[in-house]
Amino acid sequence: AITYYQERYRPQYHFSPERNWMNDPNGLVYAHGLYHLFYQHNPLGDQWGHMSWGHAVSRDLVHWQHWPVALWETDEVMIFSGSAVLDVYNTSGLGTLDNPPLVAIYTGHYKTMEKQAQHLAYSLDRGRSWIPYAGNPVLDIGERDFRDPKVFWHAPEAQWIMVVALAAARKIQIYASKNLKEWTLRSTFGPAGAVEGVWECPDLFPLLVEGEPGSVRWVLKVDVNPGGPTGGSGSQYFIGYFDGSRFTPEEPVAVGQAHARWVDYGADFYAAITWFGAPGEDLYRLWVGWMNNWLYAHAIPTSPWRGQLSLARRVSLRRIGGRLHLVQAPVPSLSTLRQRYWAIENQPIVGEQRLAIQGKTLELIAAFVVGKARVVGLKVRVGEGEETVIGYEVATQRIFVDRKRSGLVAFHPKFATRKEAKLPLEEGKLRLRVFVDWSSVEVFAGEGQVVFTELIFPKPESEGVVMFAEGGEAHLVSLEAWELASGWKA
Ligand code: FRU
Structure with a gap:
């Protein structure tokens, strides 16, 4: 073993x-x-x-x-x-x-x-x-x-x-x-x-x-x-x-x-x-x-x-x-790792809502209607004082990933950063597919034309998932999540 x-x-x-x-x-x-x-x-x-x-x-x-x-x-x-x-x-x-x-x-x-x-x-x-x-x-x-x-x-x-x-x-x-x-x-x-x-x-x-x-x-x-x-x-x-x-x-x-x-x-x-x-x-x-x-x-x-x-x-x-x-x-074969499953549908989002989903290895597939929100999105690897934020700024049509408070960041002065990219909505909708592992998050946004790949070093206990809307109400169309098994073979 x-x-x-x-x-x-x-x-x-x-x-x-x-x-x-x-x-x-x-x-x-x-x-x-x-x-x-x-x-x-x-x-x-x-x-x-x-x-x-x-x-x-x-x-x-x-x-x-x-x-x-x-x-x-x-x-x-x-x-x-x-x-x-x-x-x-x-x-x-x-x-x-x-x-x-x-x-x-x-x-x-x-x-x-x-x-x-x-x-x-x-x-x-x-x-x-x-x-x-x-x-x-x-x-x-x-x-x-x-x-x-x-x-x-x-x-x-x-x-x-x-x-x-x-x-x-x-x-x-x-x-x-x-x-x-x-x-x-x-x-x-x-x-x-x-x-x-x-x-x-x-x-x-x-x-x-x-x-x-x-x-x-x-x-x-x-x-x-x-x-x-x-x-x-x-x-x-x-x-x-x-x-x-x-x-x-x-x-x-x-x-x-x-x-x-x-x-x-x-x-x-x-x-x-x-x-x-x-x-x-x-x-x-x-x-x-x-x-x-x-x-x-x-x-x-x-x-x-x-x-x-x-x-x-x-x-x-x-x-x-x-x-x-x-x-x-x-690659499609990744879905063979899917284990525990959660699904949420059709919910208003106001402020921060902690979800039942939790884990250090997760796949998340989400669709949002931005509604009246200024910023809408997900937070993963959430724990005491820690979060990695994946958000969408409606006015600028920009998606961002913020790892400033993602966990250990002080090992290098250039690590604690926020990244962003232009992403027009699809009929008012934002689609995200997110992969969380013990020290990374990968975000495939829209149709996959915008991708963020980021290392993060959170505490092992930081396992929470939060959805949020700032400045007004947004709407969660659907959110599916799976805990992923380890891919290692002896
Ligand atoms: C890129 C690189 C290559 C080189 C290799 C050396 O990361 O600098 O250009 O072949 O790494 O390890």
Whole structure:
């Protein structure tokens, strides 16, 4: 039996390493019925360092099993972020057609030279063990900030495409290859949108627009650190077209924070990449992000691990109010964790009302009519002097998440914050889907076009849920809630 998931703040249904440091998810690949998750990991300590790839697998993106470290740093290079593919046609020659290789494409960070270059490693035993490719590096342009390759198969030209960041230049480069070993530069994108900090962890993928048959757009996701929506690290996206060489945004994007479109308006969603080869890829992609922020990642009060992931999410494209939006929802398999159930319907809300619902691991689905209220919303993890507030300000049409009094906040001066985002109501209604865990809250608002991912560190006893309306009466249309079981498997 394992007991490590009982520690204070230990995520119950979000991924965290058993012990020590983690940052970005890496090498997400679906193969042989398993979702592989690799991640930036220090196997030797709870601060960033000795970067290696930790490894875990899941059949449903909810229950995870830890596997041994897949790629260890060497004397010369640290294993930085990257992706992985199943090379079904054995284009790389690293396996055979009968036993196609899994190939990881990652950044080798050269410790003593000022250099980053792209490397390969491969597995011939379904991901259990990994062999660094003898011909590394496979892509070396002598750059110092050249990292985070994300590779996918582009069927129209039967070749591999890599998006990779020229971090300091705020540029994304697109390379093509027939064999994963030789790469040719095709184009460069950027700077555009948010450029205050370096650009990292790009991803590029096509999606059908929901409800518009035959209509395809490409999403280019680029992270920025610092200069995210709340300061610190953040994640932006561009919607456009990809012709096999070049990404062209649908609407021109000027340089500047004000022109960025944010994947997440909370402080703690970074470095997400999509799963390679997952089922159902036309209408949505699956991704997961690092639930943390470089501002204070080293200081968060958890032990013996430091770092955790967001929920695995479906990402799709939908036209809302005439404009295409990236829309996110947690993976449907999460509902297998649902246990104790509460339902409330059709009630006026005046002031603060404590509900019968309570717990440290909760899913809440709510619909409100704002009525005469100035502010309406929910509070979760409510206890003595503690609350995390999810509210809607009617006059400004802004939704906010306030963690100023969410629990332990003093470990870093930039942690106690309130975040907000514009969200027009749907026929006077506000819809929220909220996931609460031992040290996080994730809010999917409206149709999922506005998301907040936030760490919180409340007392274990803070289990209350409150609904509230300020400045006038609001109306609760419905509220369903479930206590969620732990997703951990020994
Ligand atoms: C993003 C990042 C990547 C890099 C990795 C190093 O969080 O800075 O750009 O590859 O972390 O751990």
